[in-house]
Amino acid sequence: MNLTGHSLIAGRTVDGEGKTTFGLNPATNRPLEPAYTLLTEEQLTTATRAAAEAFASFSTLDPETHAAFLEAVADNIEAIGDELITRAGQETGLPAGRLTGERARTTGQLRLFAAVVRQGDFRGVRIDPALPDRAPLPRADIRQRQIPLGPVAVFGASNFPLAFSTAGGDTASALAAGCPVVFKAHNAHPGTSELVGQAITKAVRDHGLHPGVFSLIYGPGSSIGQALVADPAIKAVGFTGSQSAGIALMRTAAARPEPIPVYAEMSSLNPVFVFEGALKGDIDALAQQYVTAVTGSSGQLCTSPGLLFAPTGEAGDKLAAAVGRAIAACPGQTMLTEGIVNSWKAGTKALSTAAGVELIGQGTPGPTENAPAPAIFGTEVEQFTANHVLHEEIFGAASLVIRYTSTGDLLQAAAGIEGQLTASLHLAEEDYPTAAPLIPVLEQKVGRIIVNGWPTGVEVGHAMVHGGPFPATSDSRTTSVGTLAINRFLRPVAYQNLPQELLPAPLQDDNPWHLNRHINGDVVPAAEKAEVSA
């Protein structure tokens, strides 16, 4: 495909009237052609206005057209072929194997949401049939469904140029909900964004949808982002990135004349708790798994484990030593941007110079300028509890092993951490009584609890929660991965006493969309006939 270097607004290439920028190859710090023109705030409204115009038709699509559109986006992304993997590799430094897997996740996610659209439970149909003879007052026929919120602004993440970017989870779930999307490309991978944006635009056109269903915009970092969130046409925001940027968007959204929800996935330490029983198994294997989780994708994962609690004593010493050996064998991998490398260096320096913190082991620098040597540090639980520096996320391949003596230590440390995406427990059956009291504490802190596994590798399914209390995310009531993510872009509307002719299809008596329905508060599967009119 041809990279134009311009925004793609409602199906048309739009030459930005602001400055220009280039993607940079982090392996060389050299610019990648073409230059990308940046939109001005005035130009931005072309995209938001088109999204608002597209809403009426897109939000009421029949499920089959809607699902087929999402599947076409997936097909079109696959049809780009190797060019997508090559360009994404140049822009991010991520290896082709990782990017190929990420592409499969991205297209699988779109197809999963197509299935969600066909299945339809997200429409939340509830019917309370009329009770004309009820005393003292009759009950009217009342029906409820979930409708899409309106146009959604999505911000791409640097670390997943496909799965959390142009056609990533936020875009897929917003489009599945029936919301047009205005996507702000991450400036670290403009070409990858354009390739995927073209794939979405083609699917919009091929399915005869209003072109405003999707726009891809390039603009100067934070200013165009703030303008997008402040735009009255935008009704919700999806974001994955840093805490400071996420909080800035939250503040802007809350200060609007009409406040809107912001779904920001921001930061996480993903603590791992190792119990005594887990150390009676293969300690070297456990250490290797931990190091793999810390260093995979150069540690640039939201779910990379930044903390590991291990018991004091001989077995714990063995684990620490094995971790030191395993990390020493790890070469650095090119990180996403020079800025991220600098933040990683500042973070590891702050950690390494904190009181009571020592280096457990460190790998070797990688072959490029932006591939620092991964490092794992060690400390005692008392230091961790006392020093907030040890609670700061370091984005990249670094982690901290914290030695604890009693379960009381663990409970106290868990109670003292901020909101996280995940917590993991490594344990044997003998540890169940010790671990049980930790579960309710962790439920208050995280979105996902894992036993004898690692938090990386987030399954895209129906039961996944990729979310958690602030500051892991802006809204603990939601997930940005998995089918529940669609709920972020919906709101309920009730219809009282509407004639069949005026009721939307999902609520009509004869159930033309074959939906499971809650009738009088209990679920009636689509296959069952139900009396819903008095």
Add this chain to the structure above:
Amino acid sequence: MNLTGHSLIAGRTVDGEGKTTFGLNPATNRPLEPAYTLLTEEQLTTATRAAAEAFASFSTLDPETHAAFLEAVADNIEAIGDELITRAGQETGLPAGRLTGERARTTGQLRLFAAVVRQGDFRGVRIDPALPDRAPLPRADIRQRQIPLGPVAVFGASNFPLAFSTAGGDTASALAAGCPVVFKAHNAHPGTSELVGQAITKAVRDHGLHPGVFSLIYGPGSSIGQALVADPAIKAVGFTGSQSAGIALMRTAAARPEPIPVYAEMSSLNPVFVFEGALKGDIDALAQQYVTAVTGSSGQLCTSPGLLFAPTGEAGDKLAAAVGRAIAACPGQTMLTEGIVNSWKAGTKALSTAAGVELIGQGTPGPTENAPAPAIFGTEVEQFTANHVLHEEIFGAASLVIRYTSTGDLLQAAAGIEGQLTASLHLAEEDYPTAAPLIPVLEQKVGRIIVNGWPTGVEVGHAMVHGGPFPATSDSRTTSVGTLAINRFLRPVAYQNLPQELLPAPLQDDNPWHLNRHINGDVVPAAEKAEVSA
């Protein structure tokens, strides 16, 4: 029961160290004994700390104990007997018949939530069983459920001293979710609040629950409210009241180190659209229904219709004349407070002096100082579109009839209104084609659409939405009435690869709580056996 005049914190009577206040009888503007002592901000933390301590046990109650507790609250409220109706009448000026109905609604709502707790769909169980043989990677066992957010602050409304107050919808849905409640009494009905607070406290004690499950606090208006919302132990807020107070709470919650959701139900004009066909029926009856909806409870309902769009021409003239006759026959009723009367007077004055607005008819003043004569005004759609004063809610018995010429007028007027709780359409079968394009416009503006009925009389059921876009509420994704209200106080947590012994009951294979479950994305009713472990 004995009114103590004090806050009731975690089962104990606490003498406020601040000033004191009295309930006022709005029929006489005279104080009602006893004096109520107001808490200081320091004293407030006793309640929030107790709520936080109660969370662990209350949030994990078995459904039967949990439901029985809610039913006991309902029983205890009924057991207060006539004293509750008498005191509420003295404090609000509302007639006994209305209050008796409101009490039934309050206890019915508690019992409905008890049924919701037993039924359990709100727990949102999703199970994606392990796929150990999946290629290229196996899938872990992942399970999801909704857990309560934590302690909730609830603010009582002035206009429903029972159903939107101490044990009203916010309290009932928060308690049903498993969240302890700190309730800030409305200073206009302190005695009613205390009677109901005692009923809740007794149910907490009788069921052996942690006393921090419920506290009732009296404090100086906005300052203690702001302190309550800012308290780190509080994880969500329920509020019904004015737009200015609601927005102030939203700002405080968004500015916290850990922002929390605020569910504020604030204001609504509840427009009514009358189509030509509806005027071929009994015009006098339609006019009388409208006037009844405007004047019921002295117009002090969130859903009172503040706008009625009627066609120009002869039939519309007849409707306006009939409205004028019907309202002229209405005596004023005592309003809730002198302050509300003053706001009503200011609002009706602003409306009556606006360009192009005339009085259609007015009733007579009621027998007390605070019972102004209800009034209905008239104008043209052009005036309405042009002048924002005509879009301001007037809390109390006043409404505005707007004459329109074309369906285009109606669509434009509907597109120009702010978010509302409801919109109502009066029409005949011949109007369906004309009315159909209005429905999607209204969906973007309101939480409930009603045909050939009036928005007052909000049914407490499974399909009800008492919500809508800002500024009707702070969060269009929610309802404050009906069983969906429980969702406001929940968040999802995923459990990956947990052994049965560590899984919470709702997620265990053998389904001990008999829940409907989504397995691999499709609903499996509780009655069906399902293979969920690999």
